[in-house]
Amino acid sequence: METWWLALTFRLGYNTSLVTLGTMLLGAGAGMIGSFILLRKRSLVSDAISHATLPGLALAFIVVGLIQGDGRWLPALLVGAAGSAAFGLWAVQRISERTRLGEDAAIGAVLSTFFAFGVVLITVIQAMPVSGQAGLTGYLVGATAGMVAAEAQLIALCALGVLLAVLVWRRSFLMVCFDAEFARTQGLHTGRVDLAMLALLMVVVVIGLKVTGLILIVALTIIPPVTARFWTDRPLHMVILAALLGILAGYLGVTLSSVTEGLPTGPLIVLSAFGLFFVSFLFSPRRGVLASLLAHQRFRRRVHLRQGLLAVARDEPIFDNLTLRILQRRGYLRRDGVPTAPGRAAARDAEHEERLWALYRECQPEDALQQEHSGLTPIASVLSPDAIMTLEAQLPPNGKQEARR
Amino acid sequence: MSDFFMFSLVPLAVAVVIGMTCALLGNFLVLRRQSLIGDAISHVALPGIVASFILTGMLASGAMMLGAGVSALVTVVMIELIRRLGRVEVSAAMGVTFTSLFALGVLLLEWHDAAGVHLDVEHALYGNLESLIWFEGTGPYALFDPLALAELPPQLARVVLVGGLVVAFVAVFRRHLVLGSFDADFAASVRARPALVDLLLVSLVAVAAIAAFEAVGSIIVIAMFICPAAAARLMTDRLGAQIAWSQGFAVVASVLGYVLAGYGPGWLGFDASLSAAGMIATVAGLLLLATCLWGRRRHPAEA
Structure with a gap:
């Protein structure tokens, strides 16, 4: 209890505080971009993106490992993850546009195939004489415990970039979310706006890998926006509220996980977010049960x-x-x-x-x-x-x- | 050759049976645009299994199946509640539910890790197809030896049972399933009970996912629910033909994937083997890719 209080008040050391701040920024970014994705009714696209990062992660790990013997180098891993996530995203788009399959089938097919290929690559890595293999499985469920300051700073910086981008483009995003036809008549290139939205979502998912792991980062892009939707009917309010809820979930999750040794951060962040959701679900004055x-x-x-x-x-x-x-x-x-x-x-x-x-x-x-x-x-x-x-x-x-x- | 019977026959058979079972159900999921329910359910099997382990204190497969079944039921109910009472869009409701439950599963698992349990997230995801060794399977004659047959890994019997159950369900409810898949309102008007059939379908998806989960891990299950059926959908306009195609794709993916994972590295001169479950799912995805590029009925219907 006492440790928790120390963590809550940022008195548990420089590293922990930095991780907490980075996670909060990540939560804000995920909540904001997630709100637009929710309004566009494509929440589960983030699921496909996050699973599609695994083969890229593994490939980057192999390449870096062959060069320097240890595959753990965050920037390269993030670039690899972003590359394969972008490829997966492109595949989802193409399948749902060019074939008769629905977006759900496209998402499911991409996420399972990419993830499976990533698993195959991980077994390749296990057969290789490369150190730091345990670091890779950390990306499945997240691990902030071993995070160093430079990594936390990188995550915070990216999250800040996402925040700014959302602020700048919020009008076009909203227009496309609510009425794509109208947006087109206003001279907006809806395809490009959609792409920008998904690209930002991808950035959030990729930088979130290290914090919550690739399965649970999806939660940060879905739960806070859904929660925010319970409290307001105004889209921009919803975006701001989702960001605040994301911050709160990150804050609670990271601080809770520092209470005892070995408590996983990712699940605690997600469960904090779910707690906030559940309270809103029951007691929201507008739409609550x-x-x-x-x-x-x-x-x-x-x-x-x-x-x-x-x-x-x-x-x-x-x-x-x-x-x-x-x-x-x-x-x-x-x-x-x-x-x-x-x-x-x-x-x-x-x-x-x-x-x-x-x-x-x-x-x-x-x-x-x-x-x-x-x-x-x-x-x-x-x-x-x-x-x-x-x-x-x-x-x-x-x-x-x-x-x- | 005796190696084949001891090490490969059972995993191969399990993979083929699971692949065909999942692909059969997958046809209806894809038609109903509910593909992702399989994804959600295979994620939440984890908390169910962990919870049953914590409650019973052992890794008995009966209790694990029960736990996973209960958690699948909880998921479906939770999704419906959030969707109806909270007026949340269905995919978002699904996302909220399965990520939270999965997080709960991981948390419980890590919490219990101190007790030195052999149960980890990776295992749940990748499965362990290669560990299904038939020690008595020393040659082709073992297939006719009741003593040796009694030593078959129990997973095989379980997946065959589930496969039979699924085939029986589809055979009995064929008309209901078809009606409900194409026009739920019409199905309701002729008393085909679309809601009930829906629930049954989802429960069977859960049963299949759990049976497969234990043997092959959850990732292959998701792939097999979606990829073969989606690929088949791009080949034909008829449901019967689509089911036949999906079964064919599932068999090809299972066999080819297993062989590639087991012997592929050897052909390239490496002494290692790859994750069979991962490879099978990858091959299934490649089959879907091929049909996306060249399938006879790949284009969207003309508006």
């Missing part, structure tokens, strides 16, 4: 109230228990089921409202279709007072409504 349940309950009560009042106005018997309970609690019904004076008044109002709506729908069906009417919206909130006056003037005297139809 709890809010939806409450809204549903409220809606149900309003429907029962309205139907009950209409039944009172038409002197029909009420059998539904919930309706009875609601009416009684509001003081509209006595315990024996006889309506009270306020109850009769409310019933008359409800009936009047219902007849106005019916008349409105009859006279102006087109306009009425435009209004979202669930039978509960007060008509005064939809029409102007004089429009209601006109309607009321047209209203037939009570009881003759049936005859008019």
Whole structure:
């Protein structure tokens, strides 16, 4: 607990602090670019990218290993990873554009084949007299423990670059995400914008390899944006929020993993992100499960109230228990089921409202279709007072409504 | 020759059976554009297996299968819940679910590493096809020797059982599967129960993934769910023919991949062998590449 507090306050040494900062920047970059990818409905493309890095990593390791005997040299590994990821990305694009296969099949095929080829290359490496082989498996699930300052700085620098690029291009990204057709009419080269988005995603995935490992970096590009979506309906807010959530997840994950020896960083970052997601999923005031349940309950009560009042106005018997309970609690019904004076008044109002709506729908069906009417919206909130006056003037005297139809 | 029976026959048979089983189910996944459900499920088998290990304290395959099955079920339910209640797009819901569960699996695994367990992430990913040695398989006559046959690695019987189960499922629900794959609304209107068949399909995908997971690792499973079926899709417009093609591709990929991994380096003069599971999946991908370039029906339908 104490170690965690030290880590949280950046007092656990220069190296740990640097790793923490680098991871936070990575989380921010992943959250931002991931938001655009989510809006473009292509979240799992990052899965294909991340798996496709393995053969490049392994090849770079072999080449560097043959030259200097030890394959662990981060820049070369990152370049190799980026190369094969770009190739995989290109393959996904080509397969989903040029053949009849869907993007899901393209993603699945690319990720499994590339990863499998990477595994084959790893067995090649195991047969080679190259040291530092254990360093390579670290890229599968990530390892920040052995990270040196230079590596953390490189990651932080790349993440910063991604942040800036997203800030500069945010308008075109948004336009393409929401309406690619419109973006084209505005003279935007949508193909190129898509490519820029995917390239940034690739950079994030590649630099994230070292931190969370290639399977879990996907999580950082998906979970924070999905979480952010629970809290806002405005795209730019969502991007910022996703970045903040990514930062928070990185911060919590790295600091938690420094509590005890041997706790893996990647999974802890992902699980922190998932924790944030889960809280939002339950408690977000807009789209959370709890809010939806409450809204549903409220809606149900309003429907029962309205139907009950209409039944009172038409002197029909009420059998539904919930309706009875609601009416009684509001003081509209006595315990024996006889309506009270306020109850009769409310019933008359409800009936009047219902007849106005019916008349409105009859006279102006087109306009009425435009209004979202669930039978509960007060008509005064939809029409102007004089429009209601006109309607009321047209209203037939009570009881003759049936005859008019 | 006796080497072949001892070291290669069983792995080869397991690879072929798993390849064909996965490819058969894969046909429907590809048609339904649900290819990635196989990916998600094979990732979450890890936490299931680790959890069952921690609970039972041993690597009994029955408990592991159960654990993996439960985790697959949890995944499907979680994806649906997040999608419906949270109104999250399906691929994102999938991404959230399987990455989190996989992270949980890795965390549990590393946590328990101190106990000196032989169970690691790499093993789960690559599998260990080469370790399926048939010690009694000293020659062709062993195939007819009940004593020797009793010593066959249990994985073989398991994958054959699962394969039979999958074939039976497809045979029984053929019409339902086809209807649901092409037009779920119509299927619902003629009471073909698309939702139920969907659930059954996903459960069988999980069963196949888990059976294969133990023997060959998860990466080959994902490849076999998608690549042969996708390649077959580029060869023909008829479902029956597509299934036949996918089975053919699966057999070719398994045999060719296994041979290349086992003997390929030897031909080049190196004394080593490569990951058979990885090579099989790579060959499957190359077959798909070939059909993407030259398949008879590769072009998208004219709009």
